[in-house]
């Protein structure tokens with residue numbers, strides 16, 4: 001189990017190891033918005049405040065989309081492209 005904390009919503013949710021973050025966000029009732037869910041539209045940009053090492057690594061395509069939307073800090077991720085492998089804290093970008 002992994003604890004996913006949504007700081008913007010005051011929600012803490014137990015996620016299964018290997019769960020897609022998009023599913024966790026929806027199941028937890030978080031306010032993180034989603035559009036394409038394919039890593040293209042940039043709607044789901046989040047800041048990972050703690051536990052970035054517990055998410056699947058950022059690939060080149062995700063990095064390219066984040067760059068296009070000016071979210072170039074290491075803490076920025078596309079929630080639709082992450083898989084959860086441990087505790088993580090998320091907030092608005």
Ligand code: FES
Pocket residue numbers: 033034035036037038039040041042043044045065078079080081
């Ligand atoms: S929902 Fe479109 S990039 Fe994540």
